[in-house]
Amino acid sequence: MDILSYVLQQGINGLQLGAVYALIALGYTMVYGVLRLINFAHGDIFMFGAFVAYFLIAKFGIPIYLVFIITMLACAIAGYLIEKIAYKPLRDAPKISLLITAVGVSLFLEYFLSLNAIFTPNYIAFPRPFDVKGYDLSLFTITNVQIIIFIITFVSLFLLYLLIYRTNYGRAMRAVSHDKETAALMGIGIDGIISFTFIVGASLAGVGGILYGIAYPQINVFMGIMPGIKSFIAAVLGGIGIIHGAVIGGLIIGICEVFVSAFLSSTFRDGVIFIILFAVLLFKPSGILGKRIEKV
Amino acid sequence: MRFFSESRIFLVVSVSLYLVMKALFAFDIISPYIQQICLYAVIVALTAIGLNVIYGYTGQFSLGHAAFYGIGAYASAYLTKILAIEGVLPFIPVLVFCGVVSGIMGYLIGIPILRLRDDFLAIATLGFGTLVRVFLDNSDKFAESLGGSRGFVGIPRITNLELVFFFLVFVVIITRNLIHSRYGLFWRCIKDDELAATSVGINTTHMKLMAFTYGCILAGIGGALYANLYSFLHPSNFDILRSIDFLIIVIIGGMGSIMGTIYASIIWVGFIEGLRIVLPAQVLDLRWVVIPLLLIALMIWRPYGLMTKRRR
Known part of the structure; x- marks a missing residue:
C-alpha cells in the first residue's frame, strides 16, 4: 500500500477516535473550569452512556435518534446525582479530599455496575444500529460510521458553542469559571451553575459513549478508565478550562494514539499519551491555547 | 527524655x-496461608508508611505509589533469580539495593513532577504508574526472564518473619526520627502552607524531593519483600488500583500518623484477605462496592482521616 494513503487512512481513524475523546474532554474541562476538580467519575459516565445505549438498542429496539436523547438524559441525571451526593458536601473541604472522593465515585460506579446482577464484568458486543459501509475515495476509504461520528460530534460542538457563548446560562458558567466569589456577588446561583455544568458535561460524555460503542463495538464496565484519563490529558493538552482547547487536544491525542498503534506497537499507545502529558506539564503547563500560567 | x-x-x-x-x-x-497474609500485612504497612511520608506528612498527593513498589519488586525478583540468592543474609544487600533503585527512580521522576500541585501531581503520578505498567507488560521484549504480561515466575522464596519484622521496626524508628527532625518539620510546614514555607526560607523543592525519594525507597523495599514472599509477580499487581489501596490505608490510618498507618494496614489486609476466607465468592464482589462508599463517606465526615482529629 502506498505510504501516503496509509498515513491518510490512519489519520481518518485517528480523527474518529479523537472526536470521541473531544466529547469526553469537554466535560472534564468544563467541570475543571467551575470546580477546579478532576472529575475521575467522568470516564465512568461515558461507560454508563454506552451501556444505556446498548440496552436501548439491543433489548428494546428503540430507534437511534431516540437512543441519543434517552442516553443523554440518563447520563445527565447520573452526573447531576453524583455532583449533588458526592461533591456538594465537600465544597469547602481541602482540594485533595474532593479528588479522593472523585476517585471513590469512579471506583464505586465501576464495581457497582460490574456486579452480576447489573451489567456484569464481561465484554458485551455492542449492536450496530446500521450496517457498516465503506466509501472509497481513491486515497483512503471512509466508513459511514466515521461520517456519522464526525457529523454528530460537529453538531454537539456547535450546540455547545451556542449554549456557552450565546445564552445567559453559558455566560454565567464562564463567569463562575473565571471567578466564583465575584460571580456569586453578581447574583449568579453558583450551585445551580455547577449542577448545570455537570449535566452538560455528562450528556456530552453520553454521546461519546454511544459513538464509541458504534465505532468499537465491544463494551465493558471498565472501558471508561483509559479513555477518561486520555481525555483529561487531551483537555490539559488543549489548555484546561478552554472549550475549543479540549476539542483540539482530543483530536491530537486520538491521532497520536492511532499513529503509535499503526507504526510502532499498540502496546505502547498508553505510554506515548502519558509522555505527551509529561511534556505538556513540563514545557507548557497552560496547554496549547492557554495563556495564563497559574495551574502549576 | x-x-x-x-x-x-x-x-x-x-x-x-x-x-x-x-x-x-x-x-x-x-496455617501457612494465614502466615503469608500476616507477612503481607507487614509489607503493606512498610510501603504505606512510605506513602504516608509523601502524602500524610508532606502533602504531595501521589497516585503512583504502586509503581515504585513494582520497581522494587521486579528489581529484587530479577536480582535474586540471576544471583541465585537463597539465604536471608545475602538477601539484605539486595533489599537495600532495590530500595535505592526505587529511590533513584523516585528522585528522577520527582524533579520534574513535584513542581505540580494537587490534582496535576495526581494525574502526573498516575501517568507514571501507567508508564511503569506498560513497561512491565512489555518487559519480556527487553529481558526474557522478566516475563512481560505472562508474569515473572520462579522467584526464590526468601522473605520470612524476622526479615519483615526487622525492617518494619527499623523503618518505623527511622521514619519517626526523620519526622521529628528539622526535615520533618519542614515537610509538615510544606503540607500546611507551601507559600509560607517558602517565605521563611525552606527550600520547598528540595524538601519535597527528599520526602518523595524517601517514600519511594520504602516502597522499593516493600516491593522487594513482596516479590520474594509470593515468588510470582504480575504487572497487574502494580496498577492504579494498588496505588489506591495504599492511599486508602493512609487515609484510614490518618494522614501523618505512623502507628495509624500500621493499624490500618493490618485492618485492611485482614479485611480484604479475611473476607476471602469467610464470605462466598458472590458476596465477595460487593467488597469493592462498599469500600468506595466508605471512602466517600469518610471524606465527607472526616476529611483528615479516620484516626486524626479534625484540625483547624
Whole structure:
C-alpha cells in the first residue's frame, strides 16, 4: 500500500477516535473550569452512556435518534446525582479530599455496575444500529460510521458553542469559571451553575459513549478508565478550562494514539499519551491555547 | 527524655509482638496461608508508611505509589533469580539495593513532577504508574526472564518473619526520627502552607524531593519483600488500583500518623484477605462496592482521616 494513503487512512481513524475523546474532554474541562476538580467519575459516565445505549438498542429496539436523547438524559441525571451526593458536601473541604472522593465515585460506579446482577464484568458486543459501509475515495476509504461520528460530534460542538457563548446560562458558567466569589456577588446561583455544568458535561460524555460503542463495538464496565484519563490529558493538552482547547487536544491525542498503534506497537499507545502529558506539564503547563500560567 | 522512653516502650512492644508471632508460626498454630497474609500485612504497612511520608506528612498527593513498589519488586525478583540468592543474609544487600533503585527512580521522576500541585501531581503520578505498567507488560521484549504480561515466575522464596519484622521496626524508628527532625518539620510546614514555607526560607523543592525519594525507597523495599514472599509477580499487581489501596490505608490510618498507618494496614489486609476466607465468592464482589462508599463517606465526615482529629 502506498505510504501516503496509509498515513491518510490512519489519520481518518485517528480523527474518529479523537472526536470521541473531544466529547469526553469537554466535560472534564468544563467541570475543571467551575470546580477546579478532576472529575475521575467522568470516564465512568461515558461507560454508563454506552451501556444505556446498548440496552436501548439491543433489548428494546428503540430507534437511534431516540437512543441519543434517552442516553443523554440518563447520563445527565447520573452526573447531576453524583455532583449533588458526592461533591456538594465537600465544597469547602481541602482540594485533595474532593479528588479522593472523585476517585471513590469512579471506583464505586465501576464495581457497582460490574456486579452480576447489573451489567456484569464481561465484554458485551455492542449492536450496530446500521450496517457498516465503506466509501472509497481513491486515497483512503471512509466508513459511514466515521461520517456519522464526525457529523454528530460537529453538531454537539456547535450546540455547545451556542449554549456557552450565546445564552445567559453559558455566560454565567464562564463567569463562575473565571471567578466564583465575584460571580456569586453578581447574583449568579453558583450551585445551580455547577449542577448545570455537570449535566452538560455528562450528556456530552453520553454521546461519546454511544459513538464509541458504534465505532468499537465491544463494551465493558471498565472501558471508561483509559479513555477518561486520555481525555483529561487531551483537555490539559488543549489548555484546561478552554472549550475549543479540549476539542483540539482530543483530536491530537486520538491521532497520536492511532499513529503509535499503526507504526510502532499498540502496546505502547498508553505510554506515548502519558509522555505527551509529561511534556505538556513540563514545557507548557497552560496547554496549547492557554495563556495564563497559574495551574502549576 | 520523652523520646527515649517512647522508643523503649516501642521496642519492648515490638519484641514481645515478635515473640508471640514467632510462637504462632513455629508451633503451626496458624496455617501457612494465614502466615503469608500476616507477612503481607507487614509489607503493606512498610510501603504505606512510605506513602504516608509523601502524602500524610508532606502533602504531595501521589497516585503512583504502586509503581515504585513494582520497581522494587521486579528489581529484587530479577536480582535474586540471576544471583541465585537463597539465604536471608545475602538477601539484605539486595533489599537495600532495590530500595535505592526505587529511590533513584523516585528522585528522577520527582524533579520534574513535584513542581505540580494537587490534582496535576495526581494525574502526573498516575501517568507514571501507567508508564511503569506498560513497561512491565512489555518487559519480556527487553529481558526474557522478566516475563512481560505472562508474569515473572520462579522467584526464590526468601522473605520470612524476622526479615519483615526487622525492617518494619527499623523503618518505623527511622521514619519517626526523620519526622521529628528539622526535615520533618519542614515537610509538615510544606503540607500546611507551601507559600509560607517558602517565605521563611525552606527550600520547598528540595524538601519535597527528599520526602518523595524517601517514600519511594520504602516502597522499593516493600516491593522487594513482596516479590520474594509470593515468588510470582504480575504487572497487574502494580496498577492504579494498588496505588489506591495504599492511599486508602493512609487515609484510614490518618494522614501523618505512623502507628495509624500500621493499624490500618493490618485492618485492611485482614479485611480484604479475611473476607476471602469467610464470605462466598458472590458476596465477595460487593467488597469493592462498599469500600468506595466508605471512602466517600469518610471524606465527607472526616476529611483528615479516620484516626486524626479534625484540625483547624
